[in-house]
Amino acid sequence: xxxxxxxxxxxxxxxxxxxxxxxxxxxxxxxxxxxxxxxxxxxxxxxxxxxxxxxxxxxxxxxxxxxxxxxxxxxxxxxxxxxxxxxxxxxxxxxxxxxxxxxxxxxxxxxxxxxxxxxxxxxxxxxxxxxxxxxxxxxxxxxxxxxxxxxxxxxxxxxxxxxxxxxxxxxxxxxxxxxxxxxxxxxxxxxxxxxxxxxxxxxxxxxxxxxxxxxxxxxxxxxxxxxxxxxxxxxxxxxxxxxxxxxxxxxxxxxxxxxxxxxxxxxxxxxxxxxxxxxxxxxxxxxxxxxxxxxxxxxxxxxxxxxxxxxxxxxxxxxxxxxxxxxx
Numbered sequence: 276x277x278x279x280x281x282x283x284x285x286x287x288x289x290x291x292x293x294x295x296x297x298x299x300x301x302x303x304x305x306x307x308x309x310x311x312x313x314x315x316x317x318x319x320x321x322x323x324x325x326x327x328x329x330x331x332x333x334x335x336x337x338x339x340x341x342x343x344x345x346x347x348x349x350x351x352x353x354x355x356x357x358x359x360x361x362x363x364x365x366x367x368x369x370x371x372x373x374x375x376x377x378x379x380x381x382x383x384x385x386x387x388x389x390x391x392x393x394x395x396x397x398x399x400x401x402x403x404x405x406x407x408x409x410x411x412x413x414x415x416x417x418x419x420x421x422x423x424x425x426x427x428x429x430x431x432x433x434x435x436x437x438x439x440x441x442x443x444x445x446x447x448x449x450x451x452x453x454x455x456x457x458x459x460x461x462x463x464x465x466x467x468x469x470x471x472x473x474x475x476x477x478x479x480x481x482x483x484x485x486x487x488x489x490x491x492x493x494x495x496x497x498x499x500x501x502x503x504x505x506x507x508x509x510x511x512x513x514x515x516x517x518x519x520x521x522x523x524x525x526x527x528x529x530x531x532x533x534x535x536x537x538x539x540x541x542x543x544x545x546x547x548x549x550x551x552x553x554x555x556x557x558x559x560x561x562x563x564x565x566x567x568x569x570x571x572x573x574x575x576x577x578x579x580x581x582x583x584x585x586x587x588x589x590x591x592x593x594x595x596x597x598x599x600x601x602x603x
Contacts, residue, residue, distance in 0.1 A: 308498040310334040317345050318463050320487030327481040327497035337477050344473055345466055345486070351382045352462045354405070354455070364456055368405065372452025375441060383445050385458075385465050386438065388572060392461055393435045396580040401552055405455030406432040411550055411557075418539045420546070426555045433552065464575020467491045467528060471571060483524075488531065491571050492524040508565055508601065509533070520601060522567055530574040532582040533563035533603075551583050558583045561602055568598035 311325040322345075324338055350358045354365050362378055370376050378386075389402040406429040410421040432454040440447045449456065463486045470484055471491050481494030483504045492504040503525045507518035522529055532549060539546055551558040566578040577598055581589035586602055593600045 309496070310338070312338045312342075314342060314345070317342075317349050318466070318487055322487055323485045325483050326479055327494070329479070337474070337479060340477070341470060341473060341484075344469060348381070348385075348462075348466050348469060351379060352385070352458050354457060364458065367447060367449060368455040371449035371454055373448065375439070375444070375446040375448040377444075377446050380445050381469075383440060383442055383447060385462075386440050386447055387442065388465060389458060389461055390435065390438070390440065392576045395576065396583075398435070398552060399580050399583040400460050400576055401433060401435055402456050402458050402461065403435050403437050403449075403454055404433045404550065404552060405457035406430075406453060407552070407555060408457045408459075408548075408550055409455065411546075411548065414546070415539050415548065418541065420541055430552075430555055460579045461572070461575055463487060463489045464528075464530060464572045467571030467575070471528075489571060489575060490524070490529040492528070493526050495525060509563070510603075519603070520565075522565075522601075524567075527567060527569050528571040528574040529565060529567050530571070530578040531563055531565040532578040549579065549582055560585055563603040564589070565601040565603075566593065566598050567601075568596060574598070 309325065309327050310329060310331070311323065314322040314324070324341060326334065326337075329337065347361075350356075350361050351363045353363055354368055357363065357365055362376060363382070367376055367378070386402075392400045393402070407426065410425055410429055414421050432451050434451075434454075437449055437451040437454040438447065438456065439450055467484065467486055467489050470486075471493070474482060474484075474493070479493070481497050483490065483492040483496075490506055492506075495502050496504060503523040506522045506524060506529050508520045508522065508529075508531060510519040533547075545557075547557045549558050550556065561582055564578050564582045566574045566581065568574050568577070573596055577593060577596060577600075581593060581600060581602075584592070589602075590600060
């Protein structure tokens with residue numbers, strides 16, 4: 276039985292040091308230079324969009340367009356719920372072993388990126404890991420370790436080749452009836468990429484977007500005297516709300532993968548949610564890995580990949596994509 280969990284596949288607790296993210300429950304807030312709006316139903320997490328230099332009418336139009344874009348992608352990548360008029364990844368999982376399923380061109384593009392992510396990460400980020408992560412999701416709920424034999428059986432149904440994509444027909448299917456897709460490691464990052472493309476098309480110059488902690492920023496917070504947005508990184512060894520490093524952004528993205536939020540303990544050992552496909556157990560290299568680069572999708576991919584690698588190999592991979600990495 277599958278349990279509903281955050282779609283993120285990782286808990287990313289990054290917060291702004293400057294007052295650009297609203298912490299109240301009042302929806303949208305306005306001032307002469309700054310507009311801010313909270314979203315509570317995207318990717319099962321709290322999100323915020325803050326921008327500077329727009330008039331009220333322009334902000335309303337742009338934030339509504341942004342919300343519609345993100346909501347539709349959230350619904351398409353949801354593996355737990357169905358939505359009227361939308362064929363999504365839950366439908367793809369439910370049809371595993373059956374015939375190809377027609378999907379939107381955007382969803383096909385995302386699944387193609389997922390295939391690329393598997394190659395870039397040398398299999399460490401594998402969206403066909405659903406059979407395995409499902410066992411660990413249940414383990415966190417029951418605080419009981421999965422049976423070793425069940426883990427090995429699930430691992431037999433995680434080959435990336437089980438995901439077949441036909442871009443020309445805008446269709447995909449899962450060839451193994453026991454396999455399932457889990458895009459938690461990549462969906463928010465890809466959504467951030469789409470959001471930044473949309474905002475660029477709309478000519479929005481100064482903004483910061485947080486999708487549950489996946490941060491995308493461009494320009495600067497006008498009227499604050501600052502030349503960049505400043506992001507604080509959660510201290511993995513400290514209580515919530517404490518940070519041990521800051522990152523300045525004028526055009527880029529910050530994503531962190533960590534072991535300190537979604538976990539359970541058995542006999543004093545912590546078992547977190549980022550599963551290493553090579554061991555079938557939570558990775559044990561780092562407490563957190565933060566990636567800073569210019570593309571949200573790549574930042575999300577790299578943060579998980581590097582969390583599943585030692586620092587030497589991870590830094591070599593990061594250099595290939597001009598990404599900065601902070602290990603804890």
